[in-house]
Structures are given as C-alpha cells and as structure tokens.
Amino acid sequence: MKSFTQELIFNTSSRQEFMNITPQVESALKKSGIKDGLCLVNPMHITASVFINDDEPGLHKDFASWLEKLAPFGKDKYQHNLGGEDNADAHLKRTIMGREVVVAITDGKLHFGPWEQIFYGEFDGRRKKRVLIKIIGE
Ligand code: ZN
Numbered sequence: 001m002k003s004f005t006q007e008l009i010f011n012t013s014s015r016q017e018f019m020n021i022t023p024q025v026e027s028a029l030k031k032s033g034i035k036d037g038l039c040l041v042n043p044m045h046i047t048a049s050v051f052i053n054d055d056e057p058g059l060h061k062d063f064a065s066w067l068e069k070l071a072p073f074g075k076d077k078y079q080h081n082l083g084g085e086d087n088a089d090a091h092l093k094r095t096i097m098g099r100e101v102v103v104a105i106t107d108g109k110l111h112f113g114p115w116e117q118i119f120y121g122e123f124d125g126r127r128k129k130r131v132l133i134k135i136i137g138e
Contacts, residue, residue, distance in 0.1 A: 001135070001136060001137065001138060002032065002033065002037075002040070002137060002138060003036050003134070003135070003136050004028065004031065004032030004033075004034060004133075004134070004135040004136075005132070005133070005134050005135075006028045006031070006132075006133045007044070007130050007131065007132055007133070008021065008024050008120075008130065008133065009128060009129070009130055009132040010032050010062060010120060010122065010124070010125075010128075010129050010130075011126070011127060012122045012125035012126065012129075012130065014122075014124065014125060014126070015073075015122075015123070015124060015126060016064065016090075016093075016122060016123050016125065017055050017121075017122045017125055018060045018063065018064075018119050018120070018121050018122075019053050019116050019119060019120045019122070020117050020118070020119055021041070021050075021119065021120045021131065022110070022117045022118045023057045024133075025039065025041055025103075025118050025133055026103050026110060027108075028135065029105065029108070029109075029110065029135060030108075032135045034105060034108070034135050034136070034137040034138065035105070035106045035107060035108040035137070035138065036105060036106060036107075036137050037104075037134065037135060037136050037137015037138060038102055038104060038105065038112075038135070038136055039102065039103045039105055039110065039119055039134070039135045040100060040101075040102050040132070040133070040134045040135075041100060041101050041102075041103075041131065041132070041133050041134075042097070042099055042100030042101075042131070042132050043094075043100075043120065043129060043130070043131050043132075044129070044130040044131065044132055045129050045130070046091055046094060046118065046123070047087055047090035047091055047093075047094050047122075047123050047124035048086070048094055048122050048123060048129050048131075049093070049094045049097035049098050049099065049119075049120070049121035049123070050098070050099070050100055050118065050119065050120055050121070051097050051098045051101060051119055051121060052101050052103075052112075052116050052117065052118055052120075052132065053116070053117070053119060054115045054116075054117065055076075055098075055115075055119075056118045060062060060111065063097075063121075067093045067096060067097070067123075070092070070093075070096060071088075071089040071092035071093050071096070072089060073086075073089045074089065077089075082136060087124040089123070089125075090123035090124035091123075093121075093123040094113070094121070094123055097121045102116075103118070105135070105137055128136050
C-alpha cells in the first residue's frame with residue numbers, strides 16, 4: 001500500500017469564505033501516483049471546514065446566510081468569547097459544515113457523484129490555515 005501526504009496553506013482576505021479546492025486535491029492525487037484507494041481532506045483548524053457540495057454561487061450565498069442565522073457573529077453572544085476571543089460563531093459554523101471529507105479513488109481519479117466538488121470553508125480567516133490531504137491505496 002502506498003501513502004501520500006500534503007498540506008495546503010490558505011490565508012483568506014475575508015473572515016468567511018468558501019473556496020473550491022478540487023483542483024489542488026486532484027493535483028495531489030496525480031503526484032501520489034495512487035490509482036485505487038481513499039483520499040482524506042481535512043482542515044488542521046477548529047474554525048474551518050472541508051465539505052463536498054455543488055459549485056454554485058447562489059448555493060454558497062444560501063450557506064452563508066443560513067449559517068449566519070444559526071450562529072450569528074457577535075462577541076457578546078457566546079460563552080466562548082468571554083475569555084477575550086471573538087470566534088465562537090466560527091467554531092459553531094465549522095461544526096455545522098463538517099470537519100473532513102473522504103473520497104474514493106478509482107482509475108486514478110476522485111470518484112465523485114454528479115456535481116460534487118470539494119470546498120474549504122473558512123469561518124475565521126485573515127490568518128494562515130492549513131489543510132491536510134492524505135491519500136492511501138495502490
Ligand atoms: Zn475560539
């Protein structure tokens with residue numbers, strides 16, 4: 001069995017952002033040389049998500065407004081922020097959108113369903129964040 005590990009680094013210009021990282025994951029898969037196996041992608045931070053969905057701008061705006069209703073930004077709204085932080089909403093948004101994705105690899109390609117793409121969801125950006133890609137297989 002082969003194993004391949006790579007980290008991606010992001011520093012978004014806005015606090016909250018969704019980025020399609022499918023090309024970066026496909027490039028890591030190509031480098032790995034693995035044709036059949038599994039690919040794990042997860043952020044190394046508790047205020048960011050990796051998730052799979054459609055690359056459709058309207059949907060991304062819907063995600064953003066839905067998340068803002070569920071966990072609105074606000075320093076005085078949360079227990080977590082009593083210690084001086086302001087990112088309680090980002091922890092909650094990350095939990096809603098999920099930590100990681102695992103995608104099957106078949107014939108050297110990410111074996112997606114229709115319209116599936118991999119996204120990095122940033123909820124407390126404007127600082128350096130890492131995303132781990134781990135690929136195992138033959
Ligand atoms: Zn925090």
